[in-house]
Amino acid sequence: MAEETIFSKIIRREIPADVVYQDELVTAFRDISPKAPTHVLIVPNVLIPTANDVLEAHEHALGRMFTVAAKIARAEGIAEDGYRLIVNCNKHGGQEVYHIHMHLLGGEPLGPMLSN
Ligand code: 5GP
Numbered sequence: 001m002a003e004e005t006i007f008s009k010i011i012r013r014e015i016p017a018d019v020v021y022q023d024e025l026v027t028a029f030r031d032i033s034p035k036a037p038t039h040v041l042i043v044p045n046v047l048i049p050t051a052n053d054v055l056e057a058h059e060h061a062l063g064r065m066f067t068v069a070a071k072i073a074r075a076e077g078i079a080e081d082g083y084r085l086i087v088n089c090n091k092h093g094g095q096e097v098y099h100i101h102m103h104l105l106g107g108e109p110l111g112p113m114l115s116n
Helices: 006-011 056-076
Strands: 019-022 026-030 038-044 083-086 102-106
Touching: 006 026, 006 038, 019 056, 026 056, 038 056, 056 083, 056 102
Parallel strands: none
Antiparallel strands: 019 026, 026 038, 038 102, 083 102
16 A cells, blocks of 8 residues: 555645645645746545556546646636646656646746756
């Protein structure tokens, strides 16, 4: 069994977070340390630690992450100008929280995809 992270507590509403969307499959909340004017994390309610742990059984929830990202982007008014969706995996990907999540970033030009 994978170990729960702080994101499970946010999903269960046990600790505060600025939750912008929740349904039976996913939860979306604002990043505590935003890297852009809009920075929302979209997470499956079920604990999947990393992209390496994704199974066919997770496809419904993972697909929902994209439809919710598009919905939030429209609600934030950033859909037309555009935005970036990022999923980091493990050490080289810079993953800090081991509950898979999609970063939705936008609201200004985001620059090159990688800094090097
Ligand atoms: P990662 O580097 O794993 O892709 O991204 C983890 C993200 O989670 C970071 O951007 C970090 O700021 C955010 N984060 C970490 N802890 C919390 C928290 O307790 N609440 C919220 N809202 N965001 C968090």
